[in-house]
Amino acid sequence: MVRRVCQIALLIALALVSVVGCSNNEVAQNTSAEEKVENKIVVEVSSDQGKTKIAEKTIQFKGDQTLYELMKTNFKVEDDNGFITSIEDVKQNPAEKKYWLYEVNGAPAVTGAKDLKVKDGDVIKWDLHAS
Known part of the structure; x- marks a missing residue:
């Protein structure tokens, strides 16, 4: 009787390990696939209603990003409490x-x-x- 209970407990433990192992693997595969997806935006910088072109870049990024984050990492930008005051040394x-x-x-x-x-x-x- 004790032997039978041990066999059943062992089978249940093996089943749980198999299920948990498979589910974690799927999550890891989905996460790595999402990280590989690259998005693109185009940023154009000008002055005087577009008369003077200052810069233009196509920026690739992954995941959720704000415009502010992408501007800070791809252009020379100055800000005042989050408000952009200068781009590529051109100040407001x-x-x-x-x-x-x-x-x-x-x-x-x-x-x-x-x-x-x-x-x-x-x-x-x-x-x-x-303005």
Whole structure:
């Protein structure tokens, strides 16, 4: 009787190890596949309503990223409490009421760069102009 109980307990333990081992492997495979997916955005930087081109880059990224994070890692950027005040050494000028503004896919931005989660295929246009 004791031998029979030990056999059943051993079978249950083996079954649990098999199930847990398989499920962890699937999660690891899904995670690594997601990490390999690269997204792209295009960032254009200009001034005076696009008259003067300053920079343009196609940026590849993985996972959730904000526009602010990508700007900081791909351009020379200065900010004041998260508001971008200079891109590629071109500074905004409050005395002339010139500020960095941006649009996403042709529409004016409705959030700050720190809050905008970029998506694959987005086209971001920064422009320094009088507001």
